[in-house]
Amino acid sequence: MPERTSSPETAPRAPHHRLAVTATLGALLLSADLELHAPWTVLFGPSGSGKSSLLRAMCGFEVGSPATSIQFTRIASDGTSRRLDDVPSSRRDIAYAPQSPALLPHLDVGRNVSFPFEVCASPVRDSTVVDEALGLFKLHALAERRHRELSGGEAQRVNLARAFATPGAKLLLLDEPFNGIDRATRDALLPELLRVAAERGVPVVSVTHDVEEALRLEAEVVRIDAGRVMAQGPAREVLADEVKRIAAVMR
Numbered sequence: 001m002p003e004r005t006s007s008p009e010t011a012p013r014a015p016h017h018r019l020a021v022t023a024t025l026g027a028l029l030l031s032a033d034l035e036l037h038a039p040w041t042v043l044f045g046p047s048g049s050g051k052s053s054l055l056r057a058m059c060g061f062e063v064g065s066p067a068t069s070i071q072f073t074r075i076a077s078d079g080t081s082r083r084l085d086d087v088p089s090s091r092r093d094i095a096y097a098p099q100s101p102a103l104l105p106h107l108d109v110g111r112n113v114s115f116p117f118e119v120c121a122s123p124v125r126d127s128t129v130v131d132e133a134l135g136l137f138k139l140h141a142l143a144e145r146r147h148r149e150l151s152g153g154e155a156q157r158v159n160l161a162r163a164f165a166t167p168g169a170k171l172l173l174l175d176e177p178f179n180g181i182d183r184a185t186r187d188a189l190l191p192e193l194l195r196v197a198a199e200r201g202v203p204v205v206s207v208t209h210d211v212e213e214a215l216r217l218e219a220e221v222v223r224i225d226a227g228r229v230m231a232q233g234p235a236r237e238v239l240a241d242e243v244k245r246i247a248a249v250m251r
């Protein structure tokens with residue numbers, strides 16, 4: 001595991017999840033061992049470096065071929081841990097928003113967002129959580145539309161709302177969550193999503209290529225390159241070179 005950078009005010013916390021994965025993705029060997037510590041963790045790295053595959057491995061989806069070795073452990077606040085390797089994805093208590101919104105075309109926005117209640121073992125549809133998710137992503141006015149009647153950014157908001165409305169989720173995985181969403185809407189959403197995630201105590205792991213997004217989220221950044229974890233720590237430290245480059249361009 002690479003050395004973790006940390007400033008005094010961001011001393012390492014006990015991890016809440018640990019993922020060790022080895023997989024062959026075409027010509028790329030994905031070999032990563034990482035601990036998730038922060039309320040919001042960002043996987044950052046170039047295209048094709050293995051970020052989405054790591055997220056999928058956490059979900060319990062098959063990644064790579066032929067042999068994939070995955071150890072995924074949930075660590076509770078009392079220090080007890082549970083290996084989830086053999087637990088099917090539907091029973092891992094993980095909410096996942098894929099990179100491209102995979103909305104159910106025959107259901108309207110409202111039913112798409114409440115769909116996790118229908119497939120999870122939740123005894124009742126919690127309309128408060130669904131309403132909260134529709135409100136958070138400004139979807140009430142679109143609640144009766146189908147996927148084909150939505151713009152790309154609107155469909156992405158439904159994709160995220162569905163993840164946020166997943167009952168009993170103990171981890172939220174968001175793959176490039178602001179794809180197709182305009183900057184102003186994203187900037188308004190970021191603090192709200194942080195607040196909701198913190199209130200619920202549900203850690204979030206997202207994938208991004210966007211330095212500003214990682215900084216605004218005050219996230220812990222895991223830098224991935226060529227299938228490996230190269231660095232992990234506060235966004236300002238891990239992304240210092242990128243921040244300097246952006247500042248030089250703006251001068």
Ligand SMILES: Nc1ncnc2c1ncn2[C@@H]1O[C@H](COP(=O)(O)OP(=O)(O)OP(=O)(O)O)[C@@H](O)[C@H]1O
Pocket residue numbers: 024025026027028045046047048049050051052053054063064065
């Ligand atoms: N099942 C698979 N079989 C073969 N190659 C794969 C498989 N899944 C992913 N890959 C390859 O592995 C590499 C990593 O893919 P991955 O989607 O994890 O990258 P990423 O860092 O998320 O990229 P991006 O930022 O472009 O979304 C890519 O080169 C991809 O083509």
